[in-house]
Amino acid sequence: MSFAIYWATIALLFWLVLDKFIDMPFVNAKHGSRCWFVIGSMQFQPSEFFKFAYIVALAWHLRYRSNYRNLTSLIPPFILTLFPMFLIYLEPDLGTVMLMMPVLLSMLFIAGAKVKHLLVIILLAAMAFPVLWLGMEDYQRMRVSSVLLQNKIDGGPSWLRTKVEKHPALASLLGVNPERLRNWDIGAGYQLSRSKLAIASGGFAGQGYRTGPFIKYKFLPDRHNDFIFALVCHQWGFAGAVLLLCLYAMLIACSIEIAASSFDTFGSYIAAGFAVLFSIQILINISMTIGLIPITGLTLPFISYGGSSIMTNIMSIGLINSIGRSR
Amino acid sequence: MQILRLFVKIHRRRRFLLLSTDYWLLATKSVIITAMFDIFEFFKGRHLTTRLILLACTAGLVAIGVMMIYASGNPAKPLEKTMPLRRRGIPRLYYNKFIQL
Numbered sequence: 321m322s323f324a325i326y327w328a329t330i331a332l333l334f335w336l337v338l339d340k341f342i343d344m345p346f347v348n349a350k351h352g353s354r355c356w357f358v359i360g361s362m363q364f365q366p367s368e369f370f371k372f373a374y375i376v377a378l379a380w381h382l383r384y385r386s387n388y389r390n391l392t393s394l395i396p397p398f399i400l401t402l403f404p405m406f407l408i409y410l411e412p413d414l415g416t417v418m419l420m421m422p423v424l425l426s427m428l429f430i431a432g433a434k435v436k437h438l439l440v441i442i443l444l445a446a447m448a449f450p451v452l453w454l455g456m457e458d459y460q461r462m463r464v465s466s467v468l469l470q471n472k473i474d475g476g477p478s479w480l481r482t483k484v485e486k487h488p489a490l491a492s493l494l495g496v497n498p499e500r501l502r503n504w505d506i507g508a509g510y511q512l513s514r515s516k517l518a519i520a521s522g523g524f525a526g527q528g529y530r531t532g533p534f535i536k537y538k539f540l541p542d543r544h545n546d547f548i549f550a551l552v553c554h555q556w557g558f559a560g561a562v563l564l565l566c567l568y569a570m571l572i573a574c575s576i577e578i579a580a581s582s583f584d585t586f587g588s589y590i591a592a593g594f595a596v597l598f599s600i601q602i603l604i605n606i607s608m609t610i611g612l613i614p615i616t617g618l619t620l621p622f623i624s625y626g627g628s629s630i631m632t633n634i635m636s637i638g639l640i641n642s643i644g645r646s647r
Numbered sequence: 648m649q650i651l652r653l654f655v656k657i658h659r660r661r662r663f664l665l666l667s668t669d670y671w672l673l674a675t676k677s678v679i680i681t682a683m684f685d686i687f688e689f690f691k692g693r694h695l696t697t698r699l700i701l702l703a704c705t706a707g708l709v710a711i712g713v714m715m716i717y718a719s720g721n722p723a724k725p726l727e728k729t730m731p732l733r734r735r736g737i738p739r740l741y742y743n744k745f746i747q748l
Contacts, residue, residue, distance in 0.1 A: 645691070
């Protein structure tokens, strides 16, 4: 059953990727990304359901394979991860791609893989980064670079940005278009600068619910979706953000508690996998909102707008509950 | 659970009932009633406190999400008054007023 769901979601992902080459029915492409299936008035995102299916399938695989103490035994879980990762990369949905490797490494660690082996794999991945960098599209490289080139707190350009403006060779290495760099606030850094502005203007207690210029005048793009954390900070300030993070911390702690005390190894791996998934997703979303990592289309669990995302998250909570209840 | 078992029993013995309206009414009722009674199963089993906290956190987060999405308005409908303000660089003025000073 676990693998049936996994392969069903892979088939859907494959369908989406095929749309790149042939015009496939039921596929909706938005902003150059083929992430949505459309059936009538309904649309859903298979990569969201894939997260759920992936954790269940991986937990099933790890449960019934006894030895993860050597490098060769790590190959099957990596195949289980890399093949769909490649499909999702082709959609492209970089947020979900970024999410999968930390989940795999954490679950392997929980299943008993040696830290030494995992470190070797991380090192190899880091060594492959230049190849990945050269294979990226210009807009993707610009997204990564824009984190390093953002404004300082006083609104002036950062040290690296002044260097890049002076040296065109450095700009081409970073994949930066000097023309767009001059107007960073309204170009490559538009979303990020608005997001940071919204967070900073919240102060300690915030501007109040449904008040504040970012609500009234809709200055922030994607505010209901990927940048909803900025909206929380803008309206409820630092206090609201802390409340939100406390709720997340309690949710993750409860999942870990259930994972740690479950008698069934399969259930234990599932609960741990979802705890890691939630943690990484929250970490990536909040980090991109405050400008620590590049902007990717990744939702904030339970908060962001999106039916597929919320349905998958609630299904995960239901599963964790069931694992906790059973003896 | 009993009603669902009863329904399955009837279904096995009287398959010709498939065209009857009562048959489908019983099917719907049995599924709904079973689901309703399954909710009470939540209070049985291990980790009750942990599960209650987990559900409360989820409910809290979903509630915050609904409030935030409601506050953000309809993303497909930009306000008419927003565009002139954007052209005049209001976010920059706002930044200067609230962050720098």
